[in-house]
Amino acid sequence: MLSSAHPSTLPLIELRNVVKTYLSEAGEFTALKGINLQIYPGEFLGIIGKSGAGKSTLLNMITGVDHLTQGEVIARIGSQPTSVHTLNENDLALWRGRSMGIVYQSFQLLPMLTLLENVMLPMDLCGLYHPRESRRRALELLEMVEIAEHANKLPAFISGGQQQRVAIARALANDPPVLVADEPTGSLDSVTADHIFELFERLVAQGKTIIMVTHEMALMPRFSRHILIQDGELIVSPAATLTKN
Template sequence: MPTPLITLENIGKTYPAPAGDFHALADIDLAIDRGDFVAVVGASGSGKSTLLNLLGGIDRATRGRIVVDGHDLGAASERALTAWRGRGVGIVFQFFQLLPTLTALENVMLPMDFARRGTSPARRDRALALLDRLGVADQADKLPQALSGGQQQRVAVARALANDPPLLLADEPTGNLDSRTAQSLLEGLAGLVRDGLTVVMVTHEPRAIAYATRSVSLADGRIVREERIDA
């Protein structure tokens, strides 16, 4: 059997609070294969965003073990974790978080600049290719404020893919989009998965789940249901 891209073993995440410890996640065991498109669903406060933060190395688990593409995130130093995040994972946010003073092209090139990936012309060529793959190459020289919400989100996906990570994390990527634009974005993500990318997406929208290959339902910080939903 192939080794999963992501393995979580007995994961727990606890935050101290005045009224007592808050257990955001408890007893999470999960394996995600390469090429999976996983929709993580659940009510507000169920632990969805906490799980995504742990997978992205933004936060650390209180207990348990997380391995992503052979990297034990809990055992890594902060420096090693930062270096891994630069190349090992791309993150897409609900509100895009593009730098307003940079063009779409420059926003996509930025992660490659930080990682010192290739030459400047090579970075530009890759950024243009990604914008073209996401259908917004004609917006390359525009600032984010000149783009629609859907265009900004596509640029954000291109930026997340700049360093060719094996994993894309998406936190409510359609939450700030109209239904037609959201559908187009989800179709784009599904196409990337067919090309070999692994996507873990937090969502509360039932329509988004239809594009995934698996769904994982959380409640009170625990997995209450897993379902394979591809044909």
């Protein structure tokens, strides 16, 4: 869906000239070189690029999981606009908990909790669902990603692809308006990957906004819009140019 279809709508998330420079023992490395991006409500946005292009770094700027070096990230999720880059860790965690579900590239399941408990945790932290309800809902979510039969196992006892599906269930726990997913099908076989993609398409049809990173060019036509990233810069496609006007 091009934003030109809804010109009066404000972006849900807006990145203004975002620069990210990592400092390490090897010196400075600028992974994002001034990103301007507007994401609109209801989009299924694909962020596509090769390994090392800056995709995960870009997601970390959108979610506030990491700090930007320069620029601004403005989000309009909920009642008032939020300058994500100015929030302290505490406010960031609160804002993130209300606004988005995140599927990390490395899953980040808690190793000492069962799969069911991993999915229940965001609900129990946020308090949106009664504890009795959160258990039932967690099971439903595990069923949705086709992993419910392992609900009581620890993450170490299931495969990477299975962990990835649990991470997707967990990201949906609080029914967030926005889902941010970093290569969420990267560890899945093609049939399961397709099921997950179809699930995302259903969620978008229900009104969610999904931002998904992938290095699979073949997925390109299935997003409502895609952007390409290379060496920390967006490659402006004709469609993206259209959306500016």
